[in-house]
Amino acid sequence: MVDMRALGLGTLGLGTLLLALVLAGLGTAPPASAAAASRLSADSAPARAQASATVRFALAGESGPLAGAVLSVERRVGGQWRPIADLSTDEDGAGSVQVTLRRRPADNVVRAAYAGDDVNDPAQVTHQVRLVRREGRVTLGGQKRFVDETTATLTARWRGGPLSVQRGRVELQRKDGRRWVTARRGRTDATGRVEFTVSPRSDTRWRAVVRRLAWVTGDRSPVHALDNRPPGTPVRLPAAAPSPRRLPTQAHAVGTGANPRISAIPNRVWRQMTGRSWHTGCPVGRAGLRLLRINYWDYQGYRRRGELVAASGAIGKMAGALAAMYRRKLPIRSMYRVDRFGWSARLHGADDYRSMATGNTSAFNCRDVVGRPGVRSPHSYGRALDINPWENPYTSPQGVYPNRWWKSRSHPRVAWRSRDHAVVRIMAAHQMAWTYGASDLHHFDARINGRIVEVPGCGDLVCH
DSSP: OOOTTTTTOOHHHHHHHHHHHHHHHHHOOOOOOOOBOOEEEEEEOOBOTTSEEEEEEEEEETTEEOTTOEEEEEEEETTEEEEEEEEEOOTTSEEEEEEEOOSSGGGSEEEEEEOOOSSBOOEEEEEEOOBOOBOEEEEEEEOSEEETTSOEEEEEEEEETTEEOTTOEEEEEEEETTEEEEEEEEEOOTTSEEEEEEOOSSOEEEEEEEOOOSSBOOEEOOOEEEEEEOSSOOOOOOTTOOOOOOOOOOOBOOSSSSOOEEEOOOHHHHHHHBTTTBOTTOSSOGGGEEEEEEEEEOTTSOEEEEEEEEETTTHHHHHHHHHHHHHTTOOOSBOOOGGGGOEETTTTEEOHHHHHHTTBOBOOOOOEETTEEEEEOGGGGTOEEEOOTTTSOEEETTEEESOSTTTTOOBTTTBOOSTTSHHHHHHHHTTEEOTTGGGBTTEEEEEETTEEOOOTTTTTSOOO
């Protein structure tokens, strides 16, 4: 047994100690209870841009809905949060706000905050209202016809229901054979429109294509046809007139006016000529020949770029005459170098039969006279020019080439039967003689020093 007195505690001291221990136990308070957790949720139905959407909030604590609680609601616009409403929950702990949806999903985000109270914790919720895409429609309009070598304006318009699509990307596509290719890209303005300037060199078909955005669907416009009209006057031929063989359409004109360019024979051209329009034994060689590239009016009224080869002493006269024809808008059916038509064993040169059958205008061709084997043609010297042979036939002892129909018929622009015709007058003014008249209607010879150089073997005969 412990002797209290030995510890220095008397009877009074023991009682005091016991009382202190009791009081100390009574003074220790129980731990305070924690605040109840709050739950804040939000939902909404999807809606279209510029339509009103209801965002509903629900607030509850551990014991159920929290009525009369204040919710602070904000909306994010352009990356910044902006207050839109302070609302009190009803007896079900619910509240709602109306928002008008914008076109950018990032601008359709709302959040609500509950500050909490002595019993319930604070709570916050962020919610994005989902956009339903409006049905997009793009149209393409503008000119339906325009003159070649000018521009045409096409206008695309993109709408999503009643709303214009602003800053939307539009592709202008052109039909190329069986496929569509993108020719231009642009963005719509504040009215949903974008203009495109185009300058096609033929009849074309166009459409506008737009890709879907967050608030509007994509679309493809109906096809818009654009008719390319000639700047010149097409040739009107008699309905009964026969048609020549077709050639590919020549390249478009280069530069303004006739724009003649005379040069030495390039390597590529010489390789194509050799073995066709030029071969060993010809009376004139490469150094004595020149290449002429010149613009002309075709039968459809378009400007084309043609070329021919002629002697250096005659090429200037031919260029001047053809440039004058251009200024008068007197058409030429085509103007390909005659080597295009290949070698002719019958003519011992490029195939002039094939060239005439297409109505092609040409000059130098080291060959025999048509219908007279062994006699060199004036074309072998590069001083003769054949213009529009289909409508202006050549008559030989063997027949009429390339057709008989046109022999007795004329045309004010493309077929001449007398020296009064505009083409014959222009040729004469540039020292190009209509040597054989009605016997070889399409043939002209350059006068050198004022006279036609006689070709051996021809004399008074027609030497085409």
